[in-house]
Amino acid sequence: MITGKSLNSLVLCILVVLYRCPLFCTSRDNITANLVIKDPQTVVSKGKHFKLGFFSPFNNSRRYLGIWYNQNVSEPTVVWVANRDKALNDSSGTVKIYKDGNIVVMSGDKEILWSSNIKNATMNTTAQLLDSGNLVLIESSSGRKIWESFKQPSGSFLAAMEISRSINVVEKGTTSCGNGTCGPFGICDSKNSSICTCLKGFYPKDDGEWKAENWTSGCVRKKQLQCETNNGSNGGSKEDRFLKLEMMKVPDNGDRLPGQESECEGLCMKNCSCIAYAHDSGIGCLFWTGSLINIQKDSAGSDLFIRLANSEFGHKKVFKLVIIIMGFDGLISISIIIFFSRKFMAKPRGSTMTLEQSGSTMTSEHGDISNVSIEELPVFKFEMLANATDNFHDANKLGTGGFGPVYKGQLANGREIATKRLSKASAQGMKEFMNEVKLISKLKHRNLVRLLGCSVERGEKMLVYEYMPNKSLDAHLFDPSQEILDWRLRFSIIEGIGRGLLYLHRDSRLRIVHRDLKPSNILLDNDWNPKISDFGMARIFEGNQDHASTVIVAGTYGYMAPEYAMKGIFSEKSDVFSFGVLMLEIVSGRRSTSFHEDESSLSLLEYAWKRWNEDDVVALIDARILSPSSRAEIMRCIHIGLLCVQKLPKDRPNISVVLSMLSSEIVELPEPKQTAFTASSQQRQKRSISLNNVTLTEVDAR
Incomplete structure (x- = not known):
């Protein structure tokens, strides 16, 4: 006999089970605002063809959000990866619909590692995994698809994908790979300072455009394929060979044919129109004819094989053979010729030497x-x-x-x-x-x-x-007679300076702290791209060194971090401080040490901090650039700038985090702490505008 108490307990158990069932008892194919998927939970498409969840690559403990074939195998065949550039170090990851309507991957400490990053997404959205393997983000009210994983392929092409041939010209001031950024037969690597290069065996179609960093004309083949010289016969030729490119996002418009990996090369070789092939375990062989578009370097990508004339591979062997045939006498003759050629052949603009050879002793x-x-x-x-x-x-x-x-x-x-x-x-x-x-x-x-x-x-x-024809940044910010920079241009300049700092701090051969970042040391080229200059006071950091000190403080008041100005201690965070001051100057259009309000003289940092605490940040913005469309982005830049100029170095973000904030990869920003003020007594700096198209360093010793 069931008592009332027992019945209540039973009902409670049933309710708990029913509440948990959406995650554990039935297969869900969607993610809603109320349903968070936690590692190792998964989402399964309606027809059970694909799964979405967290996985670790073979022999790797890092966790990624991906989509894979729903097969009963120990190692899943992954067809799409979200956070390939920012892996999780543990199994604390979650995937959810964020408050801005985007689907995001978050770590255990709530850091956003990846986002669908749709601007102005509605608050009410649902993510759904389709049987085609496509993850889509749907606006719940209208059913409109506002984002899909098929538009961001990561190394595998699925049968239902619609590949676009559209080529987007890369925006000036951005080191990212769009669809066709590098044109036909160009390869894009967003981690390189010059993101586009030609495939081996190809050269730029328009050298002038490539030097101007407009790569969309692409590349052309250096040497004609042997099968093409045979009147285009489809029998192929042993004179053509395939070059293997590893870890590539394969190009668009591939034809699919079932087959084993070992069969793909032979099938492509038999067809003279086939210029490249790849293999996908879920599809089979992929073949390309015509032009190869949108080839990208991708750590989660596939092997891609490019068809080249055999002579592109044989230079070293041919050279060795010639040397052997020529014999010893010929080798001596070549050596003599090379020696005298190097001895007397001069470069057009001078020669390479050391300062010791120049007679300098310093x-x-x-x-x-x-x-x-x-x-x-x-x-x-x-x-x-x-x-x-x-x-x-x-x-x-x-x-x-x-x-x-x-x-x-x-x-x-x-x-x-x-x-x-x-x-x-x-x-x-x-x-x-x-x-x-x-x-x-x-x-x-x-x-x-x-x-x-x-x-x-x-x-x-x-x-x-x-030579920089557009002079230095200070001329355009502080001289009313110069051309006014609109907000889009100012934001592009901010991002460009940040990328230059990231290269100095993390990506260059040396770890360098600039120590004198200011508007007169930011030069603008013909296309308004910013270039950091004047490395006279820069310092190299060795190994794991994170800070250094000096007894001589040289720099410019108003831009020096407090720990450097007062104690001579400098680090990467010193440059971040200067970058924050620069951001506030670019937003306000006013110099940091000559900012006035009524009769009292404040530094820009003091004024910005005051307006922040009074919830009146708009008053800081240069009225010439303020508009409804730019207001939110400008205020976000002020917020980031205040984070950069916090008093304590440990509170300031490093430059890589700053760039993530600027690109909205990090959506939520922390509240800034006490700003380091520049004392009024330090406002004795000369205020003349630099017209030096290289740089003018104003040196003030402590």
Whole structure:
């Protein structure tokens, strides 16, 4: 006999079971705002063809959100991966519908590792896994599909995919791979400073466009395929071979044919129209004819085989054979020719040498550096630079800094340059010269100014840079006579500076802290791309070193972090502080040390902090750029800027996190803590606008 108490317990158990059943008793094919999928739970498509959930690759403990064939095998065949660039280190991951309507992958500490990243998504959405293997995000009220995984393939192509041939020109100022960014036969790698290169055996179709970083014209084949020379016969040729490219997002528009991996090459070779092949365990062989579009480097991608003429592979073997045939006498003759060719053949703009060879003997705080190598940096003749600048005429003078005067010039080939000429009376300039030669000759990035060479003749020390026609950032922010930068351009400049800093801090051959980031040291090229300049005070960090100190504080008041200005301690977080000041200046259009309100003088940081606490941040924004469409993004930049200028270095985000915040990969921003103020007594800095298209460093010692 069931008592009332027993009945209540039974009902409670039934309710609990029914409540838990959506996750454990039945297969769900969707994710809603009220249903969070936690590792190791999965979502299964309605016809049970595909699964969505967290997995670890073979012999790897990291966790990824992916879609795979619903097969009873130990190692699933994964066809799509969400967080391939930001893996979980444990099984604390969740996938959910976020409050902004996007589907997101989150870690156990609530960090967003991946998002569908749909702008202005509605709050009421549902994610559904279809039997085609497509994960779609649907607007619940209208049933409209606003995002799908098929539009972001990651190495595998499924039968129901609709591949677009559309080619998008890459937006100026972005180092990301869009659909067809690199054009036909171009390969895109977003981790490289120059993201597009041609496939082996191909070269740029329009060299001028590629140099201008417009890659959409793509590449063309260097050598015709042998089967094409045989009047296009489909019998193939043993003279053609296949080049293997590993970890690739395969190109669009592949034809599918069932087959084993070992069969794909033979099938492609028999057809002269087949120029590439790949294999997918869930599909079979994939073949391509015509042009290859949208090839990308992808750590979760597949092997791709490109058809090339056999001669593209045989240079080394042919060369060795020629050497053997020529015999010993021929080898000696070639050696003599090569020796004298190198001896007497000069570069158009000078030669490679060391400062020791130039007769210079110099020391710095790092000790004797007379043996510093300029590596492959061209050394210009004094006469060449004198002619280019009309003998350093005052009419060509761009400005003067702590290093010395800077002149605009034009080489005989028509190229415009900017030449820094070390002042003989400048001891600080000597250190800057040596530092720039040591550092910037080893650095290459689209957001760093390019050092073309140097001159060390006649007791003169000069650095030669690419000329920046749009001057420096301070001219456009603080001089009302200059062209006003709209918000889209300002935001692009902010992102570009951030990418340049990321390269210095994390991605370059050296770990470098700039120490003098300010608007006059941000140069703008013809397309308004920002380039960080003036590495005279930059420092290299060794190994695991995360900070350093100096007894001589050199920099510019208003941009120096408090720990550096007061104690001489500098680190990557010092540059982040300066970057935060820059962001606030770009948003407000006002200089950090000359910001006024009524009769009282405040620094920009003090004013920004005051407006933040009074919930009146809009008052900080430059009225010339404020509009309803840009307001939210501008206010987000102010928020990020305040996080960068917090008083304590440990509270400031590193530059990689800052870039994630700017791109909204990190959606929720923490509240900023106390801002480090710049005291009014430090506002004695010179306020003249720099017209130096290279840089003018204002040096203030503590």
